[in-house]
Amino acid sequence: PLLDMALFTQLADTAAAPQACTQIEIVGSTGVGALTIAFLAMLVSTIVMAFKAAQCPAQTGKRKFFFCNTFIVGVSTLAYFAMLSDQGWTAIAGCRQFFYARYVDWFVSNPLIILNLGLVAGVDFVTIAAVVGSNIGTTVCAYMGAISVVPTVKWFWFLFSLGLFVPVLYALARTFRDFATASGSEMVGELYSKISWLVIVAWCFYPIVWLFSEGFASFSVSFEVIAYAILDIVVKCVFTFIIVGNHDALTTPAPAAPWRAASTFEPSVSGKQSASFTV
Secondary structure, eight states: OHHHHHHHHHHHHHHHSOOOOSSOBOOOHHHHHHHHHHHHHHHHHHHHHHHHHHHSOGGGSOHHHHHHHHHHHHHHHHHHHHHHTTOSEEEETTTEEEETHHHHHHHHHHHHHHHHHHHHHTOOHHHHHHHHHHHHHHHHHHHHHHHOSSHHHHHHHHHHHHHHHHHHHHIIIIIHHHHHHHTOOHHHHHHHHHHHHHHHHHHHHHHHHHIIIIISOOSOHHHHHHHHHHHHIIIIIIHHHHHHHTGGGGGSOOOSOTTSOEEEEEEOTTSOEEEEEEO
16 A cells, blocks of 8 residues: 555656656747847947947936946847847746746846936936836746746736736836926926836736736747847837937936925025925
């Protein structure tokens, strides 16, 4: 009986363990072409942004935006070079090629995008840090879901990722926008509205691609690569060039908080100080 029980346990463990892949679905020639185009787009954008950062006088206050832009596209350039060089990937459940280099890119570049949006709108760094933390959690949960073997665990990670993603979208669409509006500058408001909605709309497509790629594995690896490449180019290259093209709006400072009253004290005729409050 003990021998039968040990044999049964061994067979059960073997059945539950993931089977080794004899053939892995990898990116095809079309996907490689998309990786090449994305790499070149990121590389050119990095060179342009680095040149703009080097040429921008520090006194104007614009250099920090160009530095953020440089690292946003610079990190993506390295990630796409790794994927194009057949690095930064492994096989996941379903014997499918999985580029984890993409998640390393998102882990670094997405917080920089949020930082840049916050700097444009004049958001305080505590609020920016909170949104960045939620975004990092979104990326980590999406990665854990992608590499999960058990389907139930995979979908729990996906739900966790969505739960952390919603506050990020809300902050960009509402909280950051309030700061931009409170700046009193029409150029800042227009610039923030333009780049924030570009990011929000593009980011909303990422979970959809994940759902049918790392999730259901309905998309081929090549189609997955093409979809992510298009989204990355839009949310990084287009994003950074819009900021550069509207650099005049970057010199207008924004207040620390849109709901906080600003107080000024002026001496009265009697010599006492009178306070006036404006919202």
